[in-house]
Amino acid sequence: MTDSNPQSGDVLVMVGTRKGSFLFWSDQKRKQWKRSFHHEGWMVHHMIYDRRNNEIYSATNGEVFGGLVQRSPDFGGTWEHHNEKLDYSSDSEHRVRKIWHIEPGPQSAPNRIYAGVERAGLFVSDDKGTHWESVDSLNNHATSELWKPGGGGLILHSIVLDPRDDQRMYVGISAAGVFRTDDGGKTWAPKNKNVRADFLSDPYPEVGQCVHKFTLHPTKPDILYQQNHCGMYRSDDRGDHWIDIGDELPSRFGFPLSIHAHDPDTVYIVPLVGDDRRYVADGDMSVWRSRDRGESWEHLTRGLPKGAYLTILRENLAVDEAHPCGVYVGTQTGQLFFSADEGDNWELMADFLPPVYSVSTAIIA
Amino acid sequence: MATKVHIPSLLRRLFHSDSVVQVNAASIAELVRELDKNFPGMAERLIEPDGSIRRYVNIFVSHKKERVQGNAGTQLEKDAEVWIVPNIAGGRNFLRITAPSTRTKSEFM
Numbered sequence: 001m002t003d004s005n006p007q008s009g010d011v012l013v014m015v016g017t018r019k020g021s022f023l024f025w026s027d028q029k030r031k032q033w034k035r036s037f038h039h040e041g042w043m044v045h046h047m048i049y050d051r052r053n054n055e056i057y058s059a060t061n062g063e064v065f066g067g068l069v070q071r072s073p074d075f076g077g078t079w080e081h082h083n084e085k086l087d088y089s090s091d092s093e094h095r096v097r098k099i100w101h102i103e104p105g106p107q108s109a110p111n112r113i114y115a116g117v118e119r120a121g122l123f124v125s126d127d128k129g130t131h132w133e134s135v136d137s138l139n140n141h142a143t144s145e146l147w148k149p150g151g152g153g154l155i156l157h158s159i160v161l162d163p164r165d166d167q168r169m170y171v172g173i174s175a176a177g178v179f180r181t182d183d184g185g186k187t188w189a190p191k192n193k194n195v196r197a198d199f200l201s202d203p204y205p206e207v208g209q210c211v212h213k214f215t216l217h218p219t220k221p222d223i224l225y226q227q228n229h230c231g232m233y234r235s236d237d238r239g240d241h242w243i244d245i246g247d248e249l250p251s252r253f254g255f256p257l258s259i260h261a262h263d264p265d266t267v268y269i270v271p272l273v274g275d276d277r278r279y280v281a282d283g284d285m286s287v288w289r290s291r292d293r294g295e296s297w298e299h300l301t302r303g304l305p306k307g308a309y310l311t312i313l314r315e316n317l318a319v320d321e322a323h324p325c326g327v328y329v330g331t332q333t334g335q336l337f338f339s340a341d342e343g344d345n346w347e348l349m350a351d352f353l354p355p356v357y358s359v360s361t362a363i364i365a
Numbered sequence: 366m367a368t369k370v371h372i373p374s375l376l377r378r379l380f381h382s383d384s385v386v387q388v389n390a391a392s393i394a395e396l397v398r399e400l401d402k403n404f405p406g407m408a409e410r411l412i413e414p415d416g417s418i419r420r421y422v423n424i425f426v427s428h429k430k431e432r433v434q435g436n437a438g439t440q441l442e443k444d445a446e447v448w449i450v451p452n453i454a455g456g457r458n459f460l461r462i463t464a465p466s467t468r469t470k471s472e473f474m
């Protein structure tokens with residue numbers, strides 16, 4: 001690592017775009033950002049910092065040359081990208097076309113990472129991404145014939161680990177819904193009770209819901225939040241039941257979702273006008289914040305543009321762990337908005353980027 | 366004589382390869398295996414798990430008039446020159462695609 005690379009304690013912001021990825025970094029004052037450009041020409045659907053090994057992973061995709069997981073041990077100086085068997089077997093009717101999400105495994109397995117892919121499936125590697133195995137218990141689930149593609153394809157895009165229990169894990173599939181395992185991936189159960197699927201003849205099926213993003217906070221891991229195609233939801237019982245918390249919002253539709261780094265009751269979302277429009281309501285770019293687990297919502301607009309019909313995709317809302325908590329939003333038109341004060345005030349951190357596919361953050365170990 | 370292989374830009378940047386590399390190969394499958402020895406992971410970018418060439422990857426071979434798609438078993442002559450060309454989507458399909466060395470200017474007009 002050189003002085004021009006991120007240093008221990010820096011805030012790192014990883015931005016995946018349609019034409020490559022950007023790393024932004026700053027000290028925790030977050031006043032002056034440095035940046036570097038990587039993966040030129042490749043689509044980057046997600047990036048994540050693995051604190052266990054001080055490495056970055058990138059979900060890198062090409063329409064022609066397929067999807068691959070890349071790992072950098074030196075903040076983009078070099079990238080390892082040899083992925084063996086990150087695909088369905090030769091006799092399968094399915095192929096891995098894109099990598100949508102990467103998630104570091106538990107502390108007990110320091111080299112384990114998970115990948116969520118299109119055609120929807122979960123893959124696991126125990127050697128930092130060199131060799132992969134299909135999680136067949138999920139990928140060949142009894143309900144898989146009922147899984148239908150959403151607008152982005154049939155994709156597994158959310159992977160959430162329970163930090164208290166290595167045996168419990170959740171995934172989100174569009175359009176199939178949320179699944180949970182309590183036995184380390186041996187079995188998976190759909191967890192979509194009370195979640196609407198307005199586009200189906202049965203609006204409350206066991207599977208078929210179009211989850212767009214879901215997550216939990218590590219200090220309250222029994223509580224899940226879900227932004228769905230058909231509403232904003234919370235579960236207080238690890239996904240067994242879901243509660244509609246979107247009554248005050250301008251739209252039931254939206255993609256991204258993030259929880260405040262230090263306050264598990266504070267949630268951020270960006271509702272969009274639904275279905276075939278998919279931009280912010282009335283061209284009024286705004287982030288919505290709830291400080292009471294979705295019971296009420298605030299409309300955050302200070303510093304954000306009006307007359308801006310922006311689209312914000314599923315991985316495009318992130319928070320950092322600095323004090324106060326920073327919030328970041330990327331747009332499909334190449335803007336990166338930043339708030340250094342938990343969303344009260346916003347500024348344009350970068351513009352004229354390629355369409356932004358993902359924003360994620362870390363404090364460098 | 367080794368086969369000259371033209372590497373597309375997206376793979377050149379990924380593998381830090383030259384634009385043209387040389388391998389000894391009697392078929393496309395063998396050519397991909399040789400490329401993978403020099404650039405570990407390149408085979409996964411070119412070949413599906415069932416051994417066929419990835420959809421949207423075109424292989425042009427100097428002694429063949431038509432592009433090769435799918436069939437990695439295609440044989441290569443000793444002095445073959447090979448271009449790996451990604452599909453370009455969009456537009457109307459009014460051009461008859463032929464190997465680069467046999468195209469004439471009028472075919473592009």
